[in-house]
Amino acid sequence: MSEAVIHADVAVIGAGSAGLVARRHALRSGAKRVLLIEGGPYGTTCARVGCMPSKLLIAAADAAEQLRSARMFGIEAGSVEIDGAAVMARVQRERDRFAGFAVESSEAIDASDRVRGWARFVGPRSLVVDTAEGSVRVEARAVVVATGSTPWVPPGLRGLGDRLLTSDSVFELPTLPRSLAVVGAGAIGLELGQAMHRLGVETMIFAKGSRMPLVSSEVMQGVARELFEASLALHLGVADVAGERLEGDRGVQLRWTGADGGAREAEFEYVLAATGRRSQLDRLDLGQAGVELDAEGRPTSWDLRTTQIADAPIFMAGDVTGVRTILHEASAEGRIAGSNAARHPDVRAHDRQVPLRIMFTDPNIAVVGEIPGDADERACAFGEVDFSNQGRARIIGHAHGRVRIYGRREGGEILGAEMIGPGAEHMAHLLAWSIEQGLSAQRAVEMPYYHPVVEEGLRTAFGELAKKCRA
Ligand SMILES: Cc1cc2nc3c(=O)[nH]c(=O)nc-3n(C[C@H](O)[C@H](O)[C@H](O)COP(=O)(O)OP(=O)(O)OC[C@H]3O[C@@H](n4cnc5c(N)ncnc54)[C@H](O)[C@@H]3O)c2cc1C
């Protein structure tokens, strides 16, 4: 039987955040027919298993923490009782609401412009999609690969069966676990590990690396380690983390080698692998598209400003690139990829936004723009503020953390910032917008600052930076 063939101007593989935006922008840029191909569930990673459920769990943890910390203000809230089933029910209810909107936006697309199944390349412009009804051939003038990423689990944890969690499954738990080993201290490990700890789950966090995420200078590394090690059972620099599923309800026996070289073990009800994510390229057979691939199957050439793979009629956007693996960058890349795919071969380079990353831990960790290394010391300077003595931070009982703002010595242009502290998620936005506007440290000091707010700390750091710069 011959395969059905669908002709399209642009084929978008993946109905996640990047793919949905790419489809819209391909249509806006003149494509007449855009085909959206999705192999998994609609609803997007962000809404189903990513940004939204993780922030919902953190919101519950923050509520518990606020009650506990009320004592500092002379308020006795009594013992904090956590109803794990109710916590997870709210996470799931609100998550379903968010994911429902994303499902609706996919299902609103005309059925003839959608295919459900896993796509693979059979040529630079040709795909085969394995659908429930058989395979479909797609011929497109250009293709957008927006296939996202999936959790990676180290071999030592793969045999844990029903007691192994990843971010794909943890939000499905009917109630909070009694105890949890979180393997990985990146964005997922620290956000979820801290939330679980605050929700009364006996939590230990382990990571192979010995550095804290996002911040790069040694000073900020020190601040991050000190703050998080003081409040969490955080074990950095461990090796050989491996587990064994125990019988019945006993959970998991986890073994690891501590940073001091000593062998350790402990029992946990569940293990959460938060050990990084891998681009979903495996099903795609990109080699068949004539794209040059490295040893890990990734394209050797991808342009951040055009999103094009080498000079192929193929564009790549979102987590699959493995470069800027966060939501607003997936959307930005979707916009570029969609419009360039529609215009191909008239491919245009777009300026990318100032990098901005935020971890929703308490305190927040954030990094904005470019962080100069030690080698750039002659051209760049920094100004700092320590939040342990900052007015508003002391008032609200969150007097910890530090902000370091970097700028160019010649002219004082603000380049970037590393921050750990109260409200860093908001201050990071101010900084990102300032950098986008080309603001100098001298001008930033002259901006309005209400009193008393944590942003006054930024003025202190801008002031110190301005003194080190020539106007
Ligand atoms: C726990 C967690 C918390 C996060 N928190 C934040 C946060 O607070 N802020 C933030 O900015 N980012 C956060 N992120 C990251 C953010 O979720 C991602 O950057 C974003 O969702 C990536 O979108 P995407 O479109 O690239 O991928 P996805 O939304 O994963 O879409 C890819 C789609 O492609 C489909 N697909 C794959 N291969 C094929 C194929 N061969 N054929 C057909 N379809 C295919 C998949 O099924 C999937 O639906 C978080 C991620 C996680 C896991």
Ligand SMILES: NC(=O)c1ccc[n+]([C@@H]2O[C@H](COP(=O)([O-])OP(=O)(O)OC[C@H]3O[C@@H](n4cnc5c(N)ncnc54)[C@H](O)[C@@H]3O)[C@@H](O)[C@H]2O)c1
């Ligand atoms: N707030 C946010 O923006 C946010 C929140 C959550 C997730 N995310 C996205 O999800 C991505 C993935 O997050 P992640 O935390 O899984 O990855 P990550 O790469 O940030 O961190 C991986 C961690 O796992 C550890 N690790 C790796 N292999 C190990 C092993 N074999 N044994 C022990 N430890 C090991 C590393 O040392 C590191 O601490 C992030 O990079 C980000 O793009 C973003």
